[in-house]
Amino acid sequence: MKVRLQIDIKKFIENKDFRTLKMLLADQEPAEILEMIEELPPDEKIVVFRLLPKDKAAIVFSELEADDQRALIELFKEEKLREIFLSMDPDDRAELLEEMPANVVNQLLSYLTPEERALTLSLLNYPENSAGRLTTPKCLELYENMTVKEALEKIRKEGKDKETVQVMPVIDRTRKLVGIVELQDLIFADPENLVSQVMNPEPVFVYATDDQEQVAQIMRKYDLFVVPVVDSEQRLIGIITIDDIVDVIDEEATEDIQKMSSVITIEESYFHTSLPKLVGKRLPWLVILLLLGTVSQGIIASFEELLAALPVIAAFMPAMIDSGGNIGSQISALIIRGMALGEIKPKDWWKVMVREFVVSTIIAFILAVVLFLRSMIATPSLNVSFAVAAALVVVTIYSNLLGASLPFIGKLIHVDPAIMAGPLLTTLVDISGIAVYFYTVKWILKM
Incomplete structure (x- = not known):
């Protein structure tokens, strides 16, 4: 070593x-x-x-x-x-x-x-972030009507200057992709056989206009380290190798993390990004979220009478907001990751909603019991403790369903689902969660 x-x-x-x-x-x-x-x-x-x-x-x-x-x-x-x-x-x-x-x-x-x-x-x-931008034409192409012997001779003659000879695309005389063959299959085949007899006639391939993230998903799904790239008529352009896709996975993960933190995408590394650019990439969303956050002030003001009559319910506002934000962030992260890996499709939204309603209901009642017992320490009133616990059930279920639905809404309006997570989700849950909390408590206590 x-x-x-x-x-x-x-x-x-x-x-x-x-x-x-x-x-x-x-x-x-x-x-x-x-x-x-x-x-x-x-x-x-x-x-x-x-x-x-x-x-x-x-x-x-x-x-x-x-x-x-x-x-x-x-x-x-x-x-x-x-x-x-x-x-x-x-x-x-x-x-x-x-x-x-x-x-x-x-x-x-x-x-x-x-x-x-x-x-x-x-x-x-080719479009930015497309398969065409990642393609290398330095691939060794074999023809379907070659013999195995001719193919091996070509590999010895030209293979040294190519990206890889472990896996090679097979084309016809019009450059249309007709198969793919591995070097080991050629080595062990009869030298007089045709390449068409040795190749896999149903190769996995991508189009040059496909998004690079889609290419990464395909290579992960089929466990490939080389994938052919073709044009709209399925004529071979080149190949994409696993080393380029590793870079793509890294870029896409970084981009999703930035978007989930409400940071406009920064392509340079942290120390290679200027201070003005760092400020400019972070400030717009912070201003928007600040303005959205001030909406909660008006909601709280509209319940002044309830707070004056029962000041103790204000003490549970942070717990209510935090619980809603936490469970919403949890499920949105799971859904976004599932979408990124291709495990969850937009058509699966109703399955996710039903499943998450059940999950959030179980979680909500367990959390409500914990909060009920805790609230009995803060106030001797069973009615108030019950109302606060019941409000937590509603807030938890509502926040979880909101967190699960936002990525699907993002897909529907052609916005990256990652944007729907993080600070944006937390702010929306804060605003609506406070309203849900107060309305629930007011309705149960009939005030």
């Missing part, structure tokens, strides 16, 4: 011991090098890139944050910049160009051959 070294790159640069540093970096994985140079200033990062082989430099560069990439492009000598850019995979090139200003894009595109330029621009023409 290879031993991972902790290299003090900064010390080697200060001592100008570039030969030793180059030798040590040669044995490190790109991910480890990325971690080592993360805190280095651009002028020291550039030294590291000059010592790396071009293929490894391209991988490390493609994983840097966009602002680091821009800073290094300004410092690279043109020859080194050209070398790194040409060594990048087409999908990584497209992602880089998307983040760069127009003058840099024109400079980088000038390094490509007409064929490579057309390929890169075609990837950029």
Whole structure:
């Protein structure tokens, strides 16, 4: 097993011991090098890139944050910049160009051959966050009428420069996807057999316009590490590999967490996001939620007579609001996660509502018993304790059903369900939960 070294790159640069540093970096994985140079200033990062082989430099560069990439492009000598850019995979090139200003894009595109330029621009023409943007055309394609022997010869000849040869798409002469074949099946097959006899004739594939999150779900569902990408006529464009999908899963999870916290999506990492941008991404929702929160003031004011007659019920407001917000947040998180994994479909809304009504009713009565016993300590009145406990039952069931329904409403109006969770749900439950609490207590006590 290879031993991972902790290299003090900064010390080697200060001592100008570039030969030793180059030798040590040669044995490190790109991910480890990325971690080592993360805190280095651009002028020291550039030294590291000059010592790396071009293929490894391209991988490390493609994983840097966009602002680091821009800073290094300004410092690279043109020859080194050209070398790194040409060594990048087409999908990584497209992602880089998307983040760069127009003058840099024109400079980088000038390094490509007409064929490579057309390929890169075609990837950029696909919708953002689509399968087409993740596609690499560096796949080894086999024809259905090839013999196994011819296929293996092609693999030996061309496979080294391809993304993978473990799984290969099979096409006809019009480039239409007709199957998929694994290398091990070819190795153990009769050399005179046709590829069409060895391949799986019903391959799982995605369209270039499919959303990247949908691609991740398909690869997870079928346990794939390669999936072919086709156009509207099912002609092969390329493949998506599992390493790209891992990045997508990470991005989508980060985006959902941000939306559930009512933060407008931030693509950069925390320390690479400027302070004005952090404020701008968080402030809009906070202002909206603040204004919504003030509605509860008017609701409380409308029950002044009830509060004056029974001041003790005000003491249970925090418990009521917290319980409603907690149970609503719990179920909304479960529903959103189920939707993200494809386990819950929009058509399942009524099943979820029935199921959650039963679940919330059981939970509500258990919580009500606990609150009833607790309220007997605060007030000797059985009527008040019963009214508060009954109100908790109503608030709990109502909040749970609201939390379960909001993600479905989000889907219906084409809004990310994650937005419906977190602070937005809590604020809505706070506003409506207070009203439900007071109306329930007032009705039971007939005041």
